[in-house]
Amino acid sequence: MSQIxxxxxxxxxxxxxxxxxxxxxxxxRPGPGSxxxxxxxxxxxxxxxAVVFLxxxxxxxxxxxxxxxxxxxxxxxxxxxxxxxxxATLWSGQEGSxxxxxxxxxxxxxxxxxxxxxxARLFAYASAIIAAVQIFFLLLxxxxxxPFALMQGELPADGAGLNPLLQYPEMVIHPPMLYLxxxxxxxxxxxxxxxxxxxxxxxxxxxxxxxxTMVTWAFLTCxxxxxxxxxxxxxxxxGYWGWDPVENASxxxxxxxxxxxxxxxxxxxxxxxxxxxxxxxxxxxxLAILGTFLTRSGIISSVHAFAQSSIGGxxxxxxxxxLVTFTFFFFKNKSHLRSxxxxxxxxxxxxxxxxxxxxxxxxxxxxxxxxWFPLISEYVQGNKVTVGxxxxxxVAIPVALLLLLLTAVGPLLAWRKxxxxxxxxxxxxxxxxxxxxxxxxMVFGVRPWKDISYFYALMAAMLAALVGLTVTxxxxxxxxxxxxxxxxxxxxxxxxxxxxxxxxYGGYIVHFGVxxxxxxxxxxxxxxxxxxxxxxxxxxxxxxxxxxxxxxxxDDNPNYSNEWAIISVFRGDRKIETMYPxxxxxxxxxxxxxxxxxxxxxxxxxxxTYEGVNEATGRPIIKAHLNPLVMxxxxxxxxxxxxxxxxxxxxxxxVRVTAPARIQAAPVGxxx
Amino acid sequence: xxxxxxxxxxxxxxxxxYVFYLPGRLHLGPEKTRLAYLQERKEAIYENLRDLNFExxxxxxxxxxYQSLKSSLxxxxxxxxxxxxxxxxxxxxxVFSNRRKGARV
Amino acid sequence: MKMTxxxxxxxxxxxxxxxxxxxxxxxxxxxxxxxxxRLGHRLMCVCSCNQILLECNHVGCxxxxxxxxxxxxxxxxxxxxxxxxxxFVQKYGPTVLAAPTGTGFNRVAWIMPFLALVLxxxxxxxxxxxxxxxxxxxxxxxxxxxxxxxxxxxRTQARKDTQI
Numbered sequence: 020m021s022q023i024x025x026x027x028x029x030x031x032x033x034x035x036x037x038x039x040x041x042x043x044x045x046x047x048r049p050g051p052g053s054x055x056x057x058x059x060x061x062x063x064x065x066x067x068x069a070v071v072f073l074x075x076x077x078x079x080x081x082x083x084x085x086x087x088x089x090x091x092x093x094x095x096x097x098x099x100x101x102x103x104x105x106x107a108t109l110w111s112g113q114e115g116s117x118x119x120x121x122x123x124x125x126x127x128x129x130x131x132x133x134x135x136x137x138x139a140r141l142f143a144y145a146s147a148i149i150a151a152v153q154i155f156f157l158l159l160x161x162x163x164x165x166p167f168a169l170m171q172g173e174l175p176a177d178g179a180g181l182n183p184l185l186q187y188p189e190m191v192i193h194p195p196m197l198y199l200x201x202x203x204x205x206x207x208x209x210x211x212x213x214x215x216x217x218x219x220x221x222x223x224x225x226x227x228x229x230x231x232t233m234v235t236w237a238f239l240t241c242x243x244x245x246x247x248x249x250x251x252x253x254x255x256x257x258g259y260w261g262w263d264p265v266e267n268a269s270x271x272x273x274x275x276x277x278x279x280x281x282x283x284x285x286x287x288x289x290x291x292x293x294x295x296x297x298x299x300x301x302x303x304x305x306l307a308i309l310g311t312f313l314t315r316s317g318i319i320s321s322v323h324a325f326a327q328s329s330i331g332g333x334x335x336x337x338x339x340x341x342l343v344t345f346t347f348f349f350f351k352n353k354s355h356l357r358s359x360x361x362x363x364x365x366x367x368x369x370x371x372x373x374x375x376x377x378x379x380x381x382x383x384x385x386x387x388x389x390x391w392f393p394l395i396s397e398y399v400q401g402n403k404v405t406v407g408x409x410x411x412x413x414v415a416i417p418v419a420l421l422l423l424l425l426t427a428v429g430p431l432l433a434w435r436k437x438x439x440x441x442x443x444x445x446x447x448x449x450x451x452x453x454x455x456x457x458x459x460x461m462v463f464g465v466r467p468w469k470d471i472s473y474f475y476a477l478m479a480a481m482l483a484a485l486v487g488l489t490v491t492x493x494x495x496x497x498x499x500x501x502x503x504x505x506x507x508x509x510x511x512x513x514x515x516x517x518x519x520x521x522x523x524y525g526g527y528i529v530h531f532g533v534x535x536x537x538x539x540x541x542x543x544x545x546x547x548x549x550x551x552x553x554x555x556x557x558x559x560x561x562x563x564x565x566x567x568x569x570x571x572x573x574d575d576n577p578n579y580s581n582e583w584a585i586i587s588v589f590r591g592d593r594k595i596e597t598m599y600p601x602x603x604x605x606x607x608x609x610x611x612x613x614x615x616x617x618x619x620x621x622x623x624x625x626x627x628t629y630e631g632v633n634e635a636t637g638r639p640i641i642k643a644h645l646n647p648l649v650m651x652x653x654x655x656x657x658x659x660x661x662x663x664x665x666x667x668x669x670x671x672x673x674v675r676v677t678a679p680a681r682i683q684a685a686p687v688g689x690x691x
Numbered sequence: 692x693x694x695x696x697x698x699x700x701x702x703x704x705x706x707x708x709y710v711f712y713l714p715g716r717l718h719l720g721p722e723k724t725r726l727a728y729l730q731e732r733k734e735a736i737y738e739n740l741r742d743l744n745f746e747x748x749x750x751x752x753x754x755x756x757y758q759s760l761k762s763s764l765x766x767x768x769x770x771x772x773x774x775x776x777x778x779x780x781x782x783x784x785x786v787f788s789n790r791r792k793g794a795r796v
Numbered sequence: 797m798k799m800t801x802x803x804x805x806x807x808x809x810x811x812x813x814x815x816x817x818x819x820x821x822x823x824x825x826x827x828x829x830x831x832x833x834r835l836g837h838r839l840m841c842v843c844s845c846n847q848i849l850l851e852c853n854h855v856g857c858x859x860x861x862x863x864x865x866x867x868x869x870x871x872x873x874x875x876x877x878x879x880x881x882x883x884f885v886q887k888y889g890p891t892v893l894a895a896p897t898g899t900g901f902n903r904v905a906w907i908m909p910f911l912a913l914v915l916x917x918x919x920x921x922x923x924x925x926x927x928x929x930x931x932x933x934x935x936x937x938x939x940x941x942x943x944x945x946x947x948x949x950x951r952t953q954a955r956k957d958t959q960i
Contacts, residue, residue: 026699030706037710054717062710070706138723220723221731256851263846288739362927363760370924377916385909392896392905400901405840407894408848414909433746434739435760441751500748504959732939740958769950770939776950 020077021089021167027074028167031067031121032157035150038063042147046140046217057143064132064146067153068125075109075122078166082108087175090168097178097607099577103191104181110194111185118166119195120311121156123202124149131206141224144213145206152205155337163330180607183579187253193245197269200239201307204276207232208304211297216348218355225287229522230667232283236276237663243269244656255613255628257548257644259652262411267386268310274386275303278379281372288434290359291369294349295376297356301345306383308338313390364436371429378422385414416475420482423537426530427485430493445496449488456484472544479541486534490527497524518671525666532662535655542623542648550642552633553584562645564625565589569597571639579603584629584639588618600629600641623647726782729775736768828871835880836867838895842888849894863888 038060045057078091082105087093095112096105110116128149135142160166184190207228214224246269251259260266279299285291312334362369389406396404431437431445460480461467467474498513507515517524551559553568560566571584583601587594601614618625626644633640743764747757833850841852843859849867852860863884870880884892896902942950 020695022695023698023702026695027702030703034706034710055713058713058717059710066706066710070702073702140722220728222735223723223731226731256847258851261847261851288735288742358927361930362924365924365928373920373924377920381909381913381916384912388905388908388912393891396896396901396905402889403891404896404902404905405891405894406896406905407840409838409895410905413895414906418909418913431751433751434742436756437751438753438756440753445751496749497745500745503748729939737954737958740954744959765951765954766941766947767939768954769947770941772950772953773942773946774939 020081020084020086021169024074024077024081024167025165027070027077028118028157028160028165031070031074031125032154032161034063034067034070035125035153035157038067039147039150039154042143042150046143046147057139060150061132061135061143061146064125064128064150067150068122068129071118071122071125071157074166075118078118079106079109082106085178087178088170089166090170091166093170093175093178095178095181097180097578099607100178100181101186101578103188104186107185107191107194108181110198111181111190116194116198116311116314117156117160117164120198120202121153121160123198124153124156124205127202127206128153131209137227138223140217141210141213141219141227144217145209148209148212149205152209155333159330159333163333178607180605183603183605183608183610183612184253186605186612187249189245189249189252193242193249196238196245197242200235200242200276201269201272201311203231203235203238204272204300204303204307206235207279208300211300212345212348215297215352215355218352222287222290225283229283229287232276232280233663233666236273236280237660239269239273239276240656240659240663243273244653248653251649252615252617253612255615257546257615257626257628257642257646258543259649262389262408264390265310265314267390268306268313271383271386272303272306272310274379274383275299275306278376278383279303281379282376285369285372289369291362292372293356293358294353297349299376301341305338305341308334308341312338366432366437366439366442368429368432368434368437371425371432375422375425375429378418378425382415382418382422385411385418389414419537420475420478423479423482423486423534426533427482427489430489430527430530445492446489449485449492452488453481453485457481470544476541476544479537483534483537483541486530490531490534493527494524515671517665518668521668521670522666525662525664525668528662528665529659530662532655532658532660535658536652537655539648539650539652539655542646542651545647546644548642548644550630550640552636552638553586553641554636554638557638559641559643561625561643562623563590564643564645566627566641566643568639568641578607579605582629582632582639584641586627586641588625598625598627600627602629602631619650621650624649726775726778729771729778733768733771733775736764736771740764740768831877832867832871835871835877836864838881838893839863839867839884840892840894842892 041056042060045053045060081089081092082096085098091112095108110119132146210224210228247259282292283296286293286296389410392406393403431442457477460477465473465477467477494513497516498509501512501515502509549561557568558565567587569585569587573582581601581603583599586598588596588598596618598616600616604611613628615626615628624646626646628642630640630642743760746752836850837848839849841847841849841860849863870883896905
């Protein structure tokens with residue numbers, strides 16, 4: 020089996036190399052036979068998918084067959100590992116996740132190459148660029164991190180097991196989502212670079228990749244937040260975002276990708292910001308590669324150091340190579356990227372996009388800076404320092420608040436020019452609403468002067484309200500215009516409005532989702548926690564809840580042994596739930612893990628962890644967290660994803676107004 | 692061992708066959724024409740015009756700005772439409788003359 | 797900001813503590829508890845789990861319990877915040893602090909993002925101004941402008957095609 024896998028990887032490398040070389044040759048020397056050469060290049064690209072798929076398939080089959088002669092399977096699986104996690108071995112370690120990257124890239128490449136008739140030449144360029152990226156990953160797989168490397172010496176009886184932190188349902192979907200996002204940005208990048216190299220007339224490549232970018236963005240969003248949810252439900256420290264270097268690595272391409280999604284509209288509609296967009300999509304692609312590198316190389320220590328090795332050098336060279344290649348073509352064909360229009364007014368959608376981009380990039384820079392500062396510090400002053408949550412919270416929160424303000428104001432601005440009066444008029448009601456929210460919060464005990472975090476919470480709540488209200492008012496205002504023309508009622512008009520421009524109004528729904536996520540995050544300053552040793556019948560109160568320890572016990576199964584407590588949760592005198600915080604000890608990997616239990620409601624999460632046992636008394640130590648509003652984060656993400664899906668729906672035809680005769684009656688050439 | 696080798700050989704053969712066996716003519720999409728480019732531009736300008744009308748009716752622009760912005764967009768559109776019409780006329784003429792010359796196909 | 801002026805921070809934390817004690821005692825956090833909580837969130841656990849000291853829940857972590865004990869002891873001795881944190885730096889090295897301090901080169905860590913913000917803002921404003929003043933650009937894609945009757949004809953067509 021493993022020989023077939025190794026062969027498949029080698030063949031895939033040969034195929035993608037052929038696809039790349041033949042592809043550029045056919046494009047560089049048009050003439051008799053170049054079409055046929057180009058077609059073989061395209062087909063080699065398609066075949067790459069089949070062959071990489073075969074390799075990945077063999078890896079998964081080997082995991083299911085407990086083929087521990089393959090070192091990778093030995094290190095990431097064991098006989099008693101539940102089936103879904105065996106499937107997930109494909110991405111749980113570095114040698115596996117790289118074929119997975121490669122598989123996803125070739126799958127995206129497959130779709131692209133099958134649809135080449137849309138614009139054969141542009142697609143051929145994109146296909147060659149994707150093949151080039153593919154070559155890098157296949158080189159890594161064949162020569163640096165071979166997934167089918169065999170165990171040396173005697174064959175082990177059982178595998179070393181999967182890291183227990185990864186034995187959680189979300190771990191089966193979080194990495195694929197994130198990777199779909201990371202890899203997906205290769206496609207718009209390939210089209211952008213292709214269009215630049217061939218000096219493609221017009222902005223059709225944006226149109227072609229528009230949905231692609233949005234889907235990719237949705238995957239990345241999903242991946243980032245699934246990661247946060249995983250951290251919340253598995254790591255057991257009661258939080259969801261620790262500004263860990265690898266979390267940061269997934270956030271950076273998300274930030275630049277979000278910036279690109281916005282600013283590319285300026286290019287599509289107005290032919291502006293062409294150079295900027297080129298850099299932005301390159302940065303997103305580059306940061307996605309960097310993210311993979313950070314996750315997989317272990318250069319910066321992190322909770323994600325599941326996989327560490329020496330592939331760093333390869334990645335560094337690849338990052339440098341892509342940068343040099345891109346820079347070369349950028350300067351070579353810069354004249355192709357000249358702007359077509361000037362900026363008409365400071366108060367316009369265009370300038371709001373500029374500031375949006377500035378802030379998103381600033382956030383990205385801050386994250387990048389914080390992630391690398393320990394290394395810089397070591398270089399400059401000889402000692403590492405920690406750049407942890409206090410740093411990011413102090414810097415990122417103000418930036419996030421400013422962004423939220425822009426999110427609220429942006430939709431009120433028209434393209435090109437907006438009058439100050441209309442802005443004032445349209446902004447007044449949402450602003451009053453936001454102020455009302457602020458006053459209400461202060462009435463309910465949020466004292467912004469007491470602590471900076473309360474101030475932030477108050478601002479975030481007001482701005483989130485502002486976003487929600489401006490989005491609503493945009494829907495109503497637009498709906499009224501439609502209603503005037505069609506005579507439908509307001510609701511039907513709003514649906515109609517949405518169908519006219521799904522991207523815009525779907526985007527507004529995404530904005531609304533962001534506001535809801537912010538509401539969830541702003542609960543953080545109000546978190547409480549308590550820890551107590553709890554014997555039979557012992558009580559602990561936290562917030563409105565009283566916890567009573569009913570019992571504690573232990574158990575054993577082939578995969579792990581575990582201890583847990585049975586805790587009754589009371590609210591007042593009423594028992595509302597029984598919770599079972601647990602601790603496991605995984606046998607194969609010899610690692611312990613805490614399993615928090617969470618009771619979610621729209622108001623707050625009650626989060627219990629089994630911290631351990633007091634050796635002296637034999638009684639368990641239970642830690643309780645009370646985290647307000649956390650559920651809204653997940654709800655908000657669902658809204659964001661829903662909004663993106665809605666934005667993918669094709670637009671309906673524009674409104675046909677019921678008076679064409681009058682216009683047609685205008686005589687041709689009436690103006691002279 | 693031999694099964695593996697055989698499988699590898701099979702995979703190799705299938706791939707080579709798929710990649711290099713190209714019977715008959717290729718049907719690639721058309722090269723992008725000037726007309727197609729102008730059509731894209733027209734769509735984009737029309738979209739902007741519709742947006743402008745809509746935003747004016749939604750009360751985001753005073754009449755004066757609206758008129759000047761609209762006029763500039765319409766001029767842009769007119770240029771594109773004029774060239775499209777010219778190209779279409781030329782294209783029709785070419786087809787017509789081809790037909791008169793007799794079937795080359 | 798909170799790092800650069802430690803005195804002000806200290807004064808403010810005193811205020812916060814005082815307020816906590818008098819007005820918001822019902823929140824359940826005593827003065828000492830709040831200080832412990834605040835300082836504990838400014839320290840990292842050094843067991844290589846990369847978590848904030850008070851959030852380290854590493855099963856069987858040999859460091860976090862001891863460090864929490866030391867923090868408690870420091871507070872009991874009546875030391876101020878800086879001194880307490882300094883004790884930790886002496887003992888565990890500078891990486892024990894969860895964020896760079898406001899001294900020496902570490903200040904750069906804090907200044908940089910704000911510097912970037914200011915530079916970015918200035919650049920954006922500069923770009924916006926430059927773009928507004930830019931002379932009218934040639935028609936994109938080499939489309940020639942039309943005039944006269946032709947212009948009116950096509951203008952009407954465009955108007956007809958694009959109501960809303």
